[in-house]
Amino acid sequence: MTTDVHATSFGLPHRKLAMWVFIGSECMFFGSLIATYLAYEDRSLVGPTPAEILNIPLTSVSTFVLLMSSLAMVLFLDGVQRNARTTAVAWNAAVIGLGGLFLAGQAYEFRHFYHEGLTLQQNLFGATFFVLTGFHGAHVTVGVIWMTALLVLQVLGRLGPERSLDVEVAGLYWHFVDVVWIVIFTLVYLIQ
Amino acid sequence: MSTAVIGHGSIYAGGLRSWLTTVDHKRIGVLYALTALFYLVVGGIEALVIRLQLAQAEAGIVGPDTFNQLFTMHGTTMVFLVLMPLAAAMFNFLIPLQIGARDVAFPRLNAFSYWTFLFGGLLLNASFLFGQAPDAGWFGYANLTSKQYSPGMGIDFWLLSLQVLGIASIASAVNFTTTILNMRAPGMSLMRMPLFTWMSFVTQVLMLLAFPAVTVGLIFLMFDRFFGTHFYMPSAGGTPILWQHLFWIFGHPEVYILILPSFGIVSDVLPTFARKPLFGRPFVIFSGIAIGFLGFGVWSHHMFATGMGPVADSAFSIGTFLIAIPTGVKIFNWIGTLWGGHIVFKTPLLFAVGMVALFIIGGLSGIMHGSPPIDIQQHDTYFVVAHLHYVFFGGTLFGLFAGIHYWWPKVTGRMLGEGLGKLSFWIMFIGMNLTFFPMHFLGLDGMPRRIYTYAADSGWETWNQVETIGAFVIAVAVLVFFVNAVRSLRAGEPASDDPWDAATLEWTMSSPPPEYNFARIPAVNSARPFWLHKYGPTRDTSTHVQDEGTPAQSPEPGERIDLPSPSFWPLIASLGLASAAAGALVGLWAVLLGVAVLVIGVFAWALQPLERPGHPIFGEGGR
């Protein structure tokens, strides 16, 4: 009656299932932040208002950059799975570069807003906007650090196809962070 | 053969280092239980001081500020440091055993959850050292919690430690959700899982979805207090009601998080002591799922007094009444399980039946609260205190004690004394009702909650005195339990594998189980695999009838088993996280230092293989 202890009930690797479970939880985390942003929209007593200060063209470019980083991510994973080492390294570097570019855009935006008078303390828009996009940015930062760690492993020749699950799980996290931005871009920037 | 519970050869043997680095779910379960029982005493003492102060009108045992700290810490401690970790202790010890697994999906993450819980609890209680325990209630309503109205450090301790505890819970929930979905023995479909595992599974999902809401609420509070934002401040267009929403979006599912494991325990205990299967098993399972799901739709029934208007009031009221339905289904199924059974009157049964009876009372007062006009009268009175203690103490805690007495032999290898067990039950039952039943009367008479004293001519003193006596009766009951526990550990009757003649997999192995749990992972053909094996299909009135069931455990594994190796890194990472949180009270440098330790811990953990050579292995080639 001995059974293969390595099988799992749903045929899924633990880490992949766990990352999706975590993503389910994160839906509520960002959902609560977004709910507050939307509940408090139009309740600021003083300006600046979103219409006055949000820069759609710039943010569109940021959105595009993050979307392309997701493309780079799947190509990175594909490269690892096919054992195409140089390709995989290049695409991982692209993820890191594009993610970094997104963060740079955020940093620029935040600084610019501060100079225009939109601070955390200024009004409800400032508070809800910076906390929401700030935590998103923190998630992107964690992602960039994670990808960098994988890059180091790649360069050391320790990220072969047998470890593609590690890349896939990192990729799920990365894509989720991108998807959250899709939602934020629509609800915060485009629908004012 | 009588070996000491932690003597040589025991699975609990080993020095401090072995406990600090353990990744074994059984040891982690024991750690949770010991810590929770310690905090039970702490929270209990806080309650006793509260009761001493309230025993007489206009007493001067403690002043109002101290009193506020006491009821805040009592509530926060009991919810987060006693009830949740006692349930966690059972998730840890039992879920892998009940589903036929050798450990959880992520053993080191499991250890991390425990240490993070421990440090979170220590951080919360460290506030006492500064004479500034939080004092705004366990639910911390804004804007009492603002810097303006709570200028001290108490609320900071509270919001920081709760965030740490929240991380522990979410990590644990990810772990157990994955474990339950992915690590069941062959043949154990979801519908064949034991009820404790099922209800615990719904609990994990609730934790995953509810904790983020309070985390966000706490983050906003933290930003208001530390960085000058105005999330909860009307002066900037904000509202304190936002806090109430975020808190109760968490808080309502939280009460189901607190009760569902006890529902699961009772659903496993009653069949064993009625000698017949759980009545309406699929209905009990589906009603648990329904309760979990509906639990997200009723949170503002805690806010009927905030003037939300008829639409919101009606919606949340209807939802609240709807939840009574699956709850009622469970209660009738439990009664149906006992009905016509051959009842074995042992302590676990008493606590389980006590749980059902007391929860019914708590449920009835709860249903009353579900009607907004009635609730407006009862809100903020002792009627609510009565309700919550009937469901949390009568429901959750009695259920947990049923579980403690039921699974004690499996965990320790010893039996608890039946005499002392029954005595502790009756004293606790009497004490509990003496303390909390009169609160219904006081509440209806208008005695408000959270007051440190009351006027001599209020007419409330007599019942308050009765309640205080009741509280000390409860204390005696807890003491009797501890005496029973210590005697059992020292010289209790050794427990067989299956002292209760039960139906589920955890009883198929030695008490306590070997380190590797299952010599051979069983194949499961039934929801009652062990009964099927022992008695054949005639006992099994459910659908499946195959004559093999689950074999008893052979003493030695038939194949090589590698177990996860102990590791320091979960402890280190946890220490870093807690230090970062505590560091917020000190300065940015302290936070960054904590984060650095966390990052180092996490990287080292990720790079360390789970199973390393040199760790004991079993079976061919091992011992």
Place this chain on the structure above:
Amino acid sequence: MAEDSTLEAHGGGHAARGTYWIIAVVLAIITMLEVAVFYVPAIRGVIVPVLLALSAVKFALVAMFFMHLRYDSPVLTVVLSVGLVVATAIILAMMFLFGAIGRGTI
């Protein structure tokens, strides 16, 4: 555990590399459409449903293809859906309660 990595990390089949590029192009086009909609005064009236629909499409494309849900066990889709449904319900409830949609209570 060690057995994790040896398991089939992705379920039955998966998208070809070319498909990923196509999806990326579609995502970029939709983003440009969204921005265009934002700037076109004539569509302002229906801007909200249009933008919500467009971003839902982007979300679905990333989830189904980049995150591989289309080819994976349905369990994963269920896991994501539970989180999404509850989060969306909470967002809508909060918007109603605060008067961002409907009459509100606060």
